[in-house]
Amino acid sequence: MREARFEALVRLVAGPVQRYLVRRADRDAVDDVLADTMLVLWRRLDDVPGLGDSPLDPDEVLPWCYGVARGCLANARRAEGRRLRLVERLARTTYALPPPAADHAALHEALGTLGELDREIVMLWAWEGLPPRGIAEVTGLTPNAVSIRLHRAKKSLAARLGRKNDVGAGQEQGKEGSEL
Incomplete structure (x- = not known):
């Protein structure tokens, strides 16, 4: 039953959340952040508002899922920032954003x-x-x-x-x- 609820949720939110991430993250990071988002959604499946309702209402589910994606993106950006600081320290160069x-x-x-x-x-x-x-x-x-x-x-x-x-x-x- 849990798997069926998760699959229904993924069918509803995967596309919109991916588009949300494409607009905010480097293309190389989108798939990783999307995977992290789906993992959080799986772990917190019982917390998703409106998930018990049938059929699912995107207006109830999507904002919460965007919030999860936003948090995952923030985590990814912090990790990337740490990685860049390490590279800068090692190479003694700076990198500009495109x-x-x-x-x-x-x-x-x-x-x-x-x-x-x-x-x-x-x-x-x-x-x-x-x-x-x-x-x-x-x-x-x-x-x-x-x-x-x-x-x-x-x-x-x-x-x-x-x-x-x-x-x-x-x-x-x-x-x-x-x-x-």
Whole structure:
């Protein structure tokens, strides 16, 4: 019975959690962090919210699983940091992180100006499609705090990217025949 519950959970969350990790980790680390995440999910299977319900509700299960993946990714980053410090000490050289993708350089630069938590909140909202309640579960904040931080971060990003909030995407202002 435990194996069947775990298999159902993996079928539901493996793809979204892998996409979550691909956006946040080096490609070489994604599979390892995903495996660590699945191991934690197996060990804490009884703690997964909504797992006893049939059918599984992604809105209940995914935020908790993203939180587990976030913790596993943090552990992997700490381990990688320790490994890099050792290599630096041994080789007496420094290593620079690769630059963000060129086609999204402005976005990555703007995201880089946000604090780590605000950046994570924006990415959970934009790329994972989580509502503030789900983001709150992942980050440990209250839904209200998430909403406030998300609003401020979006406003900051819009200003940095030179976009105006009062113009909808794809809408052109001042064209003839566009008035209703």
